[in-house]
């Protein structure tokens with residue numbers, strides 16, 4: 001079953017970025033909005049990226065625009081095609097059925113053929129072509145164009161080749177409260193700079209021997225404006241351009257120009273780039289470009305409690321074997337959340353609800369969990385399963401005798417219908433639903449007591465049989481078969497209702513229960529290494545018994561085990577003899593109870 005589509009909210013979202021976009025369209029500053037989502041392919045996407053994806057695709061969708069998926073791949077040493085592929089898959093999954101019509105991909109192999117100094121093409125116009133292989137945009141497809149732009153800056157006297165070592169460059173830069181000093185190479189002639197830059201490109205210098213720097217202002221209060229490096233030498237293969245290049249543009253140089261090349265109108269990024277904006281504008285304005293320029297707007301990144309989001313830290317968890325991979329269901333990665341059973345629509349609803357602001361804060365995990373529960377409550381079919389089985393014998397039912405009862409598939413959705421579930425002499429109930437010496441107000445099964453088995457009938461516990469060492473080995477009960485709905489005793493009332501499965505019909509399955517990955521809300525703000533705050537009990541594996549219809553649960557079909565939580569079949573464990581199910585989330589917030597407890 002594919003993910004049901006739910007367009008987050010009936011109201012059109014409103015925030016300061018959307019206001020700007022609306023004004024720009026109303027004033028005729030732009031005819032059509034073009035946004036982009038520009039991940040660096042150095043890791044898997046996480047829920048913070050989902051916020052950015054929903055914002056960029058959402059704005060394009062609401063304004064009949066387009067959003068480009070661009071690999072921001074200017075750093076050859078950390079990037080990989082595995083990450084490119086995972087990013088494409090995750091973005092597709094997240095926007096499928098919602099904004100897939102505007103997913104900005106381009107016909108495969110189409111790069112900027114135009115001469116760098118007169119770049120004037122709109123790849124986005126072709127972005128929705130059908131019927132040919134499509135691929136994302138790659139910043140590395142613009143390396144020729146970017147090289148041309150760098151030469152242009154040199155010709156304008158606005159860039160120079162600098163031979164300072166990395167350490168010297170650092171020293172010359174100064175600090176926020178101390179102005180920097182001019183590099184001794186700052187006044188090289190245009191001809192000399194062009195020749196040296198050419199040699200850099202030809203591979204005549206080793207790594208770090210020299211850099212190309214923008215010639216701006218070493219005394220600027222903004223440290224990013226103190227003659228930033230815009231090209232560096234790296235003799236390294238690149239996942240997309242192979243060994244064609246040994247010089248690579250720096251992020252600040254590549255990003256604004258990639259935006260310009262693609263005709264991006266609104267370049268939306270997180271707040272830490274605010275201090276880079278003067279440089280973004282300086283580069284574009286210095287080049288005297290013919291077309292209208294993109295503008296950068298910043299919003300607060302998503303920070304979520306009890307997890308880590310930085311790709312560097314996620315990589316440490318993956319490489320250290322502390323989780324089972326990038327798609328470990330405990331991770332906040334999109335692939336992990338998907339494997340855990342979170343619907344894409346719940347992620348989008350969450351992104352919509354947290355909104356877009358200028359203030360960094362920590363979003364409580366319960367806000368996310370609320371969105372997941374609400375969505376799953378709407379779509380998930382109800383099933384029964386017992387996580388820690390305890391065997392009961394119903395002595396007034398003969399061996400081989402089977403009764404079939406009707407069970408409702410989803411009380412939230414009458415169209416989901418009903419199903420028949422088998423009931424027989426041997427059943428399993430949850431261990432914790434039986435107590436020999438229960439506390440007051442215990443309404444489940446106890447010696448001499450009655451309880452209702454959901455969808456079936458009332459049973460009474462007659463006898464508890466123990467072995468020599470006092471362990472319960474069998475619980476003998478009688479069933480009041482007339483107490484099922486429609487029976488002569490249907491009106492009988494008991495205080496407790498519990499779930500169960502028929503032992504002769506149920507399937508054995510491994511069930512994985514997850515808890516928060518960390519024991520503290522902000523593991524990266526605690527003392528010492530963040531990994532020491534991993535929750536040792538974040539994964540629990542149980543051998544459960546589930547109702548027979550779950551043998552057919554496949555793909556992303558989500559179901560609720562009544563009273564236990566929402567589940568999905570694990571997408572990695574595909575041995576059909578031994579199905580594995582992941583609990584996406586419990587029915588209620590167990591942590592809320594925990595913290596409400598006194599002490």
Ligand code: ATP
Nearest residue numbers: 038039040048049051052269270301302309310311
């Ligand atoms: P990280 O710091 O988590 O490793 P990043 O910022 O290096 O991530 P990029 O691949 O550069 O990751 O991010 C792609 C886009 O996603 C950028 O526009 C970035 O601003 C945005 N983004 C990254 N993290 C978040 C977040 N936590 N919340 C919202 N947007 C984010």
Ligand code: MG
Nearest residue numbers: 039040072251
């Ligand atoms: Mg980044």
